[in-house]
Amino acid sequence: MKAMVTGSPATLETLAFADRPDPGQPGAGEIRVRLHGSSLNYHDLGVVTGRMQGKPNGIALADGGGIVEAVGDGVAEFAVGDAVVSCFFPDWHDGAPTIGDFSRTPGDGIDGYATEAVVVPTTAFTHAPRGYDAVEAATITTAGLTAWRALVGDGGLKAGDVVLLLGTGGVSIWGLQIARAMGATVVITSSSGEKLERARDLGADHVVNYREVEAWGRAVRDWTGGRGVDHVLELGGAGTLANSIEAVRVGGHIALIGTVTGTAGDVPTAALMAKQARLQGLIVGSRRQQQDFVRAIDATGIKPIVDRRFPLDALPEAFRHQQSSAHFGKIGIEW
Template sequence: MQSWSFKEGFGLDNLVKTDEVMPEVGPRDVLLEMHAASLNYRDLVVMQGGHGRSVAPPLVPLSDGVGKIVATGRQVADFAVGDRVCPAFYQHWYGGAPPANLEKGRLGGPLDGVLATHRVFAAETLVRIPEYLSDAEAAALPCAGVTAWSALNEPTSLRSGETVLVQGTGGVALMALQLAKAMGARVIMTTSTPAKAKQLRELGADDVIDRSKVSNWHHLVQEMTEGRGVDRVLELGGATTLNTSVKSVKTGGTVLLIGNVTGNVAELFLPLLLSRRITLHAVSVGSQETFRSLCKVLQFHRIRPVIGKLFDFDDALLAFGTLESGEVFGKVCVSCQPDRNK
């Protein structure tokens, strides 16, 4: 088997492909032949060494992937050879409230991720995925897909007729757009280029705000909602967009804190929150139970994650650079079998 791993340190110069011995399968484990993996913004943070001391090399990167079971331990009863499954992002969050040691169970740091041809997982950490999805589409689900679904259902579920504002065109944003439309909501999207604005409308967005053409875009949101504001905002930007999100949400509305791509430290004008009873709610992917719920919804509505580009296994380094450029609309993925796309 082969894997990509940060060996001596972080940074792309330290991400190397190596040959390894095929791992052994324990009595409650399964061996996956990995078919595809997808990248998230979090993987860039890991690559840059920005995830703290708990995430350290040597480390196999990427949390999101899909594979086919090629061997099972003798105590495994719920899965069989040939099943196609995704490992859950949180390997120890099965359902209900998150465990106290939540961060310790994440794939792609601190636990080894899925950028490999084969991986062994405990059977209880796997989720079956809809058969109509391609390998790349299925690989987009464990982090980005589950995060989007969680953001539309926490702390309460989005209802038909409500309006949701979603920032950007990343994997979480595009999945949230499709899911929210399936739930009967009006969706306002923000983006940074006219080309991406056009693509968002084609994907089903009701309104799109091109941030390259307007500053203080919360004024546009207020106009689009006749001064009421949106019911919830999926806040994916971070420090520089949080105040604008708060100004865009209705009195009594909710801002879902998901990403921090523009910075880790934000200043908030507290009267905007206190006087309007705004809820700030942090979303951190979700449990395996949430993942299974997402799969049922995808199956019913036949929703497909948007795939921007699929790289061969040998070109994994290029995938990181492509995601970092922000030029691709949709998920950046890697085939985990060297000859699978040839």
């Protein structure tokens, strides 16, 4: 069985196919899934380039979409032929977070889904949204669920709220689609005028080019009439947090999702205190939250934005496309 495996040392040049044993047939409480698609995340990029320490010579990619080929004894949730999608935290089923690292995340601490087939416990997958192909389904595992948890699970998003999204990558574009489907107003930032226009076409109500407007947090707050936004999907980290605090309303919610500008830096604590805002870190979500998200997708008909698709044997090229930051939404991998 072919699998795309990280090298030693982990670099895009050493990321390559390797032979792995077929996983065989499922045992009690397990399913065998034939995989057909994935999508790229910056977490994946960190692992395959060695910036993050994953399993040595591990199978890449946290997201996996496919079809159930066989079920083990006692399995009632899935049947042969079901379209399914993986969970980022296969051991976090419900309730409050139970893990603060990636030791059990596919494509990091354990083998991922850049392979032909897997045999796993049923709890490692959920049903895919209706009508989604494998690549589309795989976009919900990490990026989609992160946006869903930030806005709905943790943020309590409701119609009429105002949401600020940073950038036009997978999480932010999913956040745009979720927020618009639920009746919220959306503001989005980018350094690309072309990407901002694409965001407008998807329903963004206001756009800000942060290269042209340095004090974009104040500009966003002014656009709301001085009130501020209800929710911020903060993907930049220390380099953007001051502007996000400036933009949020008193008593609002900032979901700290990414650290694109760095993993440490100054936080304007007095401004955060004055805003009485909730700054909450999060990493993706639970299996139950993913099931809730799938139901919402089925109800609303949201379809993910896939920028470009690459075959599995072109995975290094796909990561280089990701590094260029030229993409809008998600990058798909299919086989």
